[in-house]
Amino acid sequence: MLRHLAKQFSANCGKMTPNSSSRLLRKRVAREAALLLYSSQEKEYKQAKERAAETLGIRVLPTNREVAEELDAIAEELEGRNRQNRLIRMRKEALDIMCVLKSFHPKLVGSVWRGTAHRNSDIDIAVFSEDPNLVVNVLNSKGFRIEKTEFAPTPERGKAGASFHVFVRLPSGDEVEVVIRDPEQRSLRYRCEIYGDTIKGLDIEGLRKVLAENPLQTFVPKRRS
Known part of the structure; x- marks a missing residue:
């Protein structure tokens, strides 16, 4: 095809x-x-x-x-229609894991937030903690299957930095990538390399509202004329 x-x-x-x-x-x-x-x-x-x-x-x-x-x-x-059903499922899965990680101020970002996810997409969640092990321990205690963890470089406004990534495999087969950043970075705003806008994401309440009112809502900026 x-x-x-x-x-x-x-x-x-x-x-x-x-x-x-x-x-x-x-x-x-x-x-x-x-x-x-x-x-x-x-x-x-x-x-x-x-x-x-x-x-x-x-x-x-x-x-x-x-x-x-x-x-x-x-x-x-x-x-087709399977894509819509998958997006709703992935957003519900994201809400579940965000509720588990609520003390780390989780935000749904990436294609599942945007509403552009396809069959090879994963669920991207950003959290904030001084100690990545705290996040890993919570996930383990709730029975989530962690496949791997790794540090990755994340340049911040010209400065070298790093974030800790946790990859979780869900029973549905979907993958979740939890990115753990320093709490000091909560106030930072990141520019999207694809759409050029600010990555706002959805917190727990925002995601709940989307699922309740418009579960297929997209967050893609309009093209400039």
Whole structure:
């Protein structure tokens, strides 16, 4: 199916004249990059875009948002109604684990917050603690299956830093990545590398409200005209 989508898109783009705009070329690269991300052949947008451009022999690169929009379209085409059901389930799972970690001020971020999750997405939750072991101990005490933990570099406004990541596998098969940051970072605002907006996320009450009122609500900023 992915190969069919790629061929179909290439055929449509093949009708372009030599003077076609860079916008259409970017869209072609964005589609190819999105296919690489969706099929898990690449994990990062930068590498996916560069590989897609090289494969297609095109020098212009799309924005991360353009790739994200193609990725969203592919997921919608291939997953249909199952995608909506999965998003609701993942948001409910996120609420459950956030309630367990409520003393660490959890926030749901990533694609499950955005409402753009697809079948290969995980649940991203940010928490704050001076001691990562406290978070790990709570998860263990509640019977969560921790698959691995690791430190990862996180540059903060030009300064080198690190966060502790805990990967949890849920009974549904979904993966949760809990990112543990220093409490001093609670007031920091992070810019999204994909959409360019501030990552606000959802706290427990915010997520409860979404699930009660509009469980499929999306949090994607509108394009600037």
